[in-house]
Amino acid sequence: MLLIHCPYCGETLPEVEFAYAGEAHIARPENPSAVSDEEWAEYLFMRDNVKGVHYERWRHLHGCGRFFNAARNTITDKFLTTYEAGAPRPALDTLTEGGK
């Protein structure tokens, strides 16, 4: 069972308190009616299947209830970092496994 650091609560807590919420940094188009069918399909359906560092969303469902982002290595299952929703994607070279 993973240990996950909630950037809002500031605590590292067991996975059972959290719910996975898919890939991170996928923004809903500002004006959906203005995008093409292809662009809309891209937003709706297309996701990366990363071997390595994956930017993903979690929700501290049974805690503060906030959605936040994480960078996790899908090979080792280790979190590199977690950060608040809306914050920019952290650069890979600044991250080490197990970092908070």
Add this chain to the structure above:
Amino acid sequence: MSKYRVSGRGRIDTSRPVSFTFDGKRIKGAKGDTVASALLANGIHLMGRSFKYHRPRGAVAAGSEEPNALIGTRRGPGRFEPNTRATVQEIWEGLETNSQNKFPSLKFDVGAVNDAAYMMFSAGFYYKTFMWPRSFWDKVYEPFIRAAAGLGVSPKEEDPDTYASRNAFCDVLVIGSGPAGLAAARAAAVEGLKVVLVDENAEAGGTLLSEPQAVIDGKPAWDWLSSELAALKAAGVKIMTRTTAIAYYHQNLIGLVEKLSDHLEVLPQDTPRERLWRMRAKQVVLAQGALEKPLVFHGNDRPGVMLAGSAQTYLNRYGVLVGTSPAVVTSHDSAWFSAFDLADAGAKVQAIVDTRSEIRQELLDGAKSRGIRVLAGYTATGTEGRLRVKSVRVNPMQSGKVGAPETISCDALLMSGGWTPSLHLFSHTQGKLAWDDDRTTFLPDYTPEDCVIAGAGRGLWGIAAALADGAEKGQQAVEALGRSAIAAVPAVKNDRTGTGVSHKELPTDLSPGKAKAFVDYQNDVTAKDLRLAVREGMKSIEHVKRYTTNGMATDQGKMSNINGLNIASDALGRKQPQVGLTTFRPPYTPTTFGAFAGYHRGGHFEVTRKTRIDSWAAENGAVFEPVSQWRRAWYFPKAGETMDQAVARECAATRSSVGIFDASTLGKIEVVGPDAVEFMNRMYTNPWTKLGVNRCRYGLLLGDDGFIRDDGVIGRMGQDKFHVTTTTGGAARVLNMMEDYLQTEWPDLNVWLTSTTEQWSTIALNGPNAAKLLAPLVEGVELTEEAFPHMSCVECTVAGMPARLFRVSFTGEIGFEVNVPAPMGRQLWETLWKAGEQYGITAYGTETMHVLRAEKGYIIVGQDTDGTVTPDDAGMAWAIGKAKPDFVGKRGLARPDLTAKGRKQLVGLLTEDGSKLEEGAQIVFDPAQPVPMKMVGHVTSSYDTGTTGRPIALALVEGGHDRMGETVHIPMPDRTIAAKITGTVFYDPENAKLKI
């Protein structure tokens, strides 16, 4: 005492005799014996029959790796466990045990005919032998195989025991209490650190229990062990025995199963049988040691053929000679020491047969001084003896040739093919293994976890090496925690170290095609099977494993994996690291379902949510149904009524007078804030801006893909306050979805979302007399068509209680939903019930609710929709606010596939013969077409007990909206039913009944 029990040896207490039964026969042992050691002390090697060939088998090992000696254990009703390893089960007075997989008896077994018919059961036999004729599979082959193969029989009674579970934390967890583990725990026992030492055995000590000859720090090994354990306890180390580390999960979470009562004669009151610990350790030291490998030769599975190290354990730990005239076959030095121990205890060792021609002088001297014959450079090519080994056939090997055989009589055969590090838990961490060509084994390499491996687990042999490595690794764990430790390494005398070579099958002069040289004892896999699998095209070790079932038994390949790999690698002509090892998976040893289930059984298996009115329903004879963790009243049968009769009565009473329904399980979300209306506009399809305060509207929620996700009536309680209701099962999902959009897409909106499902008790009153019943109880609003029309809502007082009153209908009748603070629910229900007596008020359940809503064509999301249904498909395009610039799903609805012709659309169905359709039944246009027919939809809802006088159904049908009046067909196993497509509203299409 039997001739096999050696007085003065072992750690058992011979002053405390213990008797138990094995296959009904009374067996005497001593306190401290396992079932296996007690049987061996009585000269009994035959303990079971093998899985596939029913070959006689005895214990081959002395610990949890045992593949053969699986027994059933019983302690009164319900306390039966199959497949218990006799080498692990401690005996107690009165324990009942039985052998398995035999008929009619262990000594004479009919199924042993399989052994003679082994040609039929070779690798992949499931895929070959029994394929033809096809019709024979179900009736002949499968029942025969199922009856003949297998291990123990599952218990059928309910388990009366309880199982506990706990979460725990520690700084350093040491797994295994042999010399390496003890030294690691000692080094880690630094002031302020919480250290836990676990071992699966009944007592701590590991190898030391089998090697009493060693002298550590000037003390005999067992004296040193006692003082060391006392020192560890004094230093605050928690020592847990009979505790198996079954699995290594992410981030150093270790599953530990502690057995609490299986070894006790009298079950303690209120004590669980087992306790599952979820131990989160900052650092883990794996000190699980190594497992001895069998040698692979014809007849290596006969009872009495046993691992040499295990024979040594039986002698030194249990005071049992596994034979009085044993022989030894080995490729490793360690078996020589076992032979010496047995000889020193009085056994006449017949010979030590070593595959190596060069033997250390020290060993040769040891054999010579004990008068043991040595055959160096020999191979073993067979054994004899029906139920117990009586001789071994050996041949000299010279320059690659196998010479003439010689037969050596023996009553036990000790074998050793060397040692394999126990890497199971290390592998659970996704640890990488590195092949060591010298030792012909895998050693631990890299692991992503905070974990080190010490001692024999990384290929170090001998007590001194294990102690030194354990101390170093313990120190390392402490340093990783930012502390420092000084570990003293004790001096060891009389240590036993050595080397060996590794083999695939032993060379033989006999036809390899006829050899039964077992690799996996528990699954009856031979070397020949592995080679056959490779010949038949299995190139990957994972395929070889599955084709032959090698390593797939309950022992997880503890003995078979490396031998299997060596043989497969030889057959494939590739080196072992190129072939690779199959994955070890949890649990390390077989684990009871009870341990995993813990407290979650019976009524605690899952949460049962009950409304505040549930108690009234129970008292009034309701039959309940589970609805997404809720227990809901399904219908209220009167004496003698069937379900259909009860539902018909409830429907009729509601349509003709008034029905009362507990709707408290409806999901409720309070949407509040200055931007609440904007948020609602973006979330739901409907327009909300113009909805007045105290008015409500049916809301439809889509996903951004355009498909229906949820629905419910939403009331505007204030300019900035909405009372949102959701489906019973959708409440949590809808709130999660709302939070997702609010937090991550529209964080600029000033809105608060609160789940209020359990804050309100909700009672629905429906029927022509609903208003008449309710009006006298309501303060603050007149229940007239003018003052409180359909789709109104208001905060008011009902029967003196603060209430949110909604005028809505899910039945087509005049309807109200009264929400009061949850604890007042039953009081309101009883008040309404009393007030309704004059109208013959009738309580109805979810079934009647379903029938009445279906008659009006009101959908149930998740029943009439399935995640691919658009509002238009469901006939609810009217619910879409087309003028809104955006809402969740708006863009999705414009996708080409969602506007295409021929989509499945919701329609009504009326059968031509008046029969009731089955929900889920498939629909076709042309019943005369050949099978497989083209399916064009399915029945989503179907009822026959309603008020329309005939069965009705809802269905999704391709292009259904344009097929009104057409006939479709529903093929069933016995006949095909014709039905006419209609609209979805079967009752009061003008909505006349909604008016007060």
